[in-house]
């Protein structure tokens with residue numbers, strides 16, 4: 001057995017994760033070609049690198065197929081209803097900051113808060129005969145947030161990317177997505193609701209609570225966590 005460390009296989013998150021570990025004396029590298037999802041770990045013994053989609057890392061942690069994994073708080077909390085029982089936060093990594101927010105068209109001058117959205121949603125239903133559509137890939141988080149906020153007359157429509165475009169494309173009236181600089185929202189003529197912050201997220205190192213560990217793995221995990229902590 002060895003300790004399995006899952007990290008994002010591409011993009012900003014992968015590069016910054018490699019950099020974060022390098023600063024702590026652990027070198028992560030891809031083996032083989034750019035397209036081969038295998039890698040090596042040096043600077044600490046007994047650890048295997050597993051390159052995965054950021055979105056799959058929560059499930060792999062919950063299933064106990066990886067011992068440690070790097071992914072955003074948003075993805076862990078969205079994908080794992082029992083995330084606190086299934087994973088343990090080892091370290092926030094200080095990058096990949098993004099806020100999951102509700103946004104509506106800028107031209108909705110009367111809608112600036114959740115209460116306004118609730119009123120607009122009721123009026124929308126009365127007028128159109130169907131519920132106002134909110135596009136998102138964060139179904140669980142957004143549903144829980146709107147339930148707690150008392151907003152009822154809406155439906156979630158699934159959007160796995162380019163979510164801000166759904167309003168212009170007339171497949172949704174509002175969106176809930178992560179925003180970092182706000183550029184994508186502005187470019188798509190959307191504005192944030194003042195009290196529409198669902199979750200603050202950043203890239204985080206998680207530990208699985210269910211991955212099987214031998215005595216040797218336990219020692220390796222302790223050493224690794226001490227080294228990066």
Ligand SMILES: Nc1ncnc2c1ncn2[C@@H]1O[C@H](COP(=O)(O)OP(=O)(O)OP(=O)(O)O)[C@@H](O)[C@H]1O
Nearest residue numbers: 011053054055071072074075096097098178180201
């Ligand atoms: N513009 C951004 N700024 C900062 N963090 C971001 C940004 N976009 C996404 N993230 C964060 O990066 C993580 C991965 O996001 P996302 O699922 O969009 O990545 P992806 O590369 O599309 O992954 P996948 O391989 O699953 O398709 C999430 O935790 C998210 O919060």
Ligand SMILES: O=P(O)(O)OC[C@H]1O[C@H](OP(=O)(O)OP(=O)(O)O)[C@H](O)[C@@H]1O
Nearest residue numbers: 161162163177178179180181182183184
């Ligand atoms: O506030 P900003 O800095 O503009 O960033 C926000 C954008 O970044 C993410 O998209 P990503 O680039 O990952 O593409 P996606 O839409 O396919 O998820 C997110 O879904 C937003 O669209």
